[in-house]
Amino acid sequence: MNQTFTVTGMTCGHCEKAVTRAIRQLDPQAEVKIDLPSGKVEVQSQQPRDALARAIAAEGYGIKA
DSSP states (O other), rough: EEEEEEEEEEOOHHHHHHHHHHHHHHHOOOOOEEETTEEEEEEEEEEEEHHHHHHHHHHEEEEEO
């Protein structure tokens, strides 16, 4: 299932890696594509949307509704 999040607070490659790592801790097979300038995070995963959002938020980033 493909899901897109708008994530606030990502500014660099380290941020990108932290978000990717958080998602892959839930789903090691997840495909993650991040566009830093727009804050868009596309995730291909079978995990529920709220679980993925919590994982991203746990890294200290905001999720826009």
